[in-house]
Amino acid sequence: MEYEIVDYDGMTIVGISSRVDNSDAGFNKIELLWKEFFKRDIKRKLGLEGNSEICEAYFDYESDANGPYTIVLGALLHPYVPPMNEELVMHHVEKGRYAKFHTANPNGIRDIWKHVWGRTDLNRSYACDFELISSQGADVYVSVK
Numbered sequence: 551m552e553y554e555i556v557d558y559d560g561m562t563i564v565g566i567s568s569r570v571d572n573s574d575a576g577f578n579k580i581e582l583l584w585k586e587f588f589k590r591d592i593k594r595k596l597g598l599e600g601n602s603e604i605c606e607a608y609f610d611y612e613s614d615a616n617g618p619y620t621i622v623l624g625a626l627l628h629p630y631v632p633p634m635n636e637e638l639v640m641h642h643v644e645k646g647r648y649a650k651f652h653t654a655n656p657n658g659i660r661d662i663w664k665h666v667w668g669r670t671d672l673n674r675s676y677a678c679d680f681e682l683i684s685s686q687g688a689d690v691y692v693s694v695k
Contacts, residue, residue: 551665552651555648555694556650557647557648558645558647560642560646561642562640563626563642564624564626564638564639564640565596565622565623567620567639568580568620569618569621570621571618580621587624592625595638603625604623604625605624606622606623606681607622607641607681609643615667615676624638627640644677646675646678647693647695648693648694649691652688652690653687654686655687655688659681674692675695676693679692
């Protein structure tokens, strides 16, 4: 699977959050977070239209891909996002270097992650990884040193 190294300027994500890991139980928590995201209509609460990009960020890694980390599922903060409320969290992704993977299938993200976890040549920093997801596909950004 091909990727390109990119420098990303940073961004702020607003959404809902959970502490997870890459176990089956952790994936179940992520699945429940997605269900909650749609049930609570988070995109509407952020003032976004139905076809707007969804952003999912992973950070605060305890160690590496085998340990717990925090996930925020939401959208990029835009000037027109309504005022924050207590049910949403905000996380700033610092400027950094990333290995950028792309899939034309928005449902193919987990396959990218399985590929990433199996690679030994990525010098991951575990600072913050994120995905930008739309109906046209998804870009997965893996933080590297």
